[in-house]
Amino acid sequence: MSVRPSHHPTRYWHRLEDGRIQCDVCPRACRLKAGQPGLCFVRICADDQILLTSYGRSSGFCVDPIEKKPLNHFLPGTPVLSFGTAGCNLACKFCQNWDMSKSRQIDTLAASAMPAAIARKAEELGCRSLAYTYNDPVIFLEYARDTALACRERGIRNLAVTAGYVNPEAREDLFSAMDAANVDLKAFTDDFYRRLCSGRLAPVLETLEYLKQETQVWLELTILLIPGHNDSDAELERMCAWVREHLGPETPMHFTAFHPDWKLQDLPPTPPETLTRARVIARRNGIRYAYTGNVRDPEGGSTWCHRCGALLIQRDWYRLGAWGLTPEGKCAACGTACAGHFESQPDTWGARRLPVSMPA
Template sequence: MTASAPPASRPGAAGGDAGYTARWWHPLPDGRLQCDLCPRHCRLREGQRGFCFVRRRSGERIVLTAYGRSTGVCLDPVEKKPLNHVHPGSSVLSFGTAGCNLSCKFCQNWEISTARSIEVLSVDAPPGSIVDQAARLGARAVAFTYNDPVVFAEYAIDTAHACHERGLLAYAVSAGWICAEPGLELFGAVDAANIDLKGFTEDFYRKITGARLRDVQDTLVRVREHTSTWLELTTLLIPGLNDSPEEVGRLAAWVVGALGADTPLHLTAFHPAHRMLDRPPTPVATLRRARRAALDAGLHFVYLGNVRDAEGATTHCPGCGAPVIVRRGYTVETYELDASGCCRHCGRRLPGLFDADDPGDSAAAYPWRVAPTGW
């Protein structure tokens, strides 16, 4: 059930300190208001905030306190999201807000995702200003990242619409723990998404992330079946917890059956962070074994991240096996696709978003090392 809130394309009915009226909530018989954005279904009394911290009850409505407030922006290569099948070599303006609806013990952006001092950490950044910055800096797209766009879905949707009005694309980087209706609106509004599939057991999800595997699987299937959004997945492999070839093989087999063999999977290395400082970094050998297991399960595109591994960064044509996109770090060194995204060797079209402008500004010069300033 969705409350009678303003459309996502307009600010909430009340502005200023009153906040932006959130969507996806309803009143309960006991007087509380239930948030229907994610499966936590936080039930709020006056003044209370949800688990994500950026949704608060104010009178007889729930407000999104993070709307139009960014904790940081940066110009990145699209490969950093990671999105390897989306206009390789192009630049993306990345931004996020405070807050998160998960509690991942290994979060590398925990200073942002667990932030409680929103006014101190954030700056005014309405959707139009973000798009203006992206256009001025020559970015091809805006990415919602750093924290999970699920918790600022209305803000992300409005920014995606503003991107499209200016001829830019919009990408989401998310854990995908979201209810059906807002999930379809959020992921349906963007052109591409990288969604974490953090492990493949409910026990791992419950103990390590505070979320539920089944809910994320449902989100992934809905994105595949009910939107035109290009989808890639990421799994962070943590030694001793979710890194066995057997578990990765089961995960990959599910992806093949539910989402398709052409769905790219990024297996990335864990580095100690936040509340998980007792685990060692993921060895490269572990990543390579996991990649082999995922390929053996039938996936066509399996990449390695957070490490330097030439083979694990290369895109091979599934038709002839030729290396058609060779990367060094985040830079595209060799690009063997034609203007329509077809392999120059055998003519097979690669799945993803490709066009005549690719690989964009890849090898020439990335301006993303300089963070934009001012709005």
């Protein structure tokens, strides 16, 4: 198979005795013959190595509010330039971005942009950060890392929105270039990961512990609650207790609503009451910052002081309201520090979504 301009060499693979090549980016360990792509679709065996076919090509660019990632404790109110590619290394039956993450069509990658051009565009647009999102930066690691390094040269932060399904060496390579991450913790049972995602829970938990214990990356979690599958009190109790013990009580948890999509269209949407119940369980287990998402819930979407209960950051969807933090990021009422990365004043990007065209 001839190498095209967008086919970029990768590091994480090794040759097997039977002549196949194993991709070592994630725990899936795809063993590929010449011309064969991995499950992610964008990493392919060609020229006796594993190549990334999406380098310099994206499914699109858009400026979003950072709260949409969701990140509530990292530069609140600021605009973030978001982009992704195609494919994914999990096979979630409930995928909410299936048109990109499940795509097997190279035409999905319609926008062309190299790392330096993306960094320049983010700076021109006044974005404080760049988000690698929509599918998962793990599968386009080389493209994401090179772009992140180009952004750092311009003082732009980097955010990974990821499922955390990645092997240790590749994990270190990716997250060493990131400043924040929102990890999608899909459930707290291995059975769920195997049945609905074709994956395993343990590697995700290892990624979470690595991020918290061995890096300075700011970490938040998203848990998409699917009726009848991962929303029981018992599972949420176990999950929240684990987060508090292994990641710390200051790690924000976002409990978000499922809507029927992809291969789970026979289920009802998540009732708002389920999200509120999950938030109560999290707080009861000592989680200081628990949120609801994908529903309008000003109380569940706002940030409150864990010590005195004062309102710190008021949110209505992605719009910020009252601001109760001092310039040092402390509660104006009692002086308790709020965990996160805050500017002295909130930005006012609001809920705007701005599609972006990259220069050819």
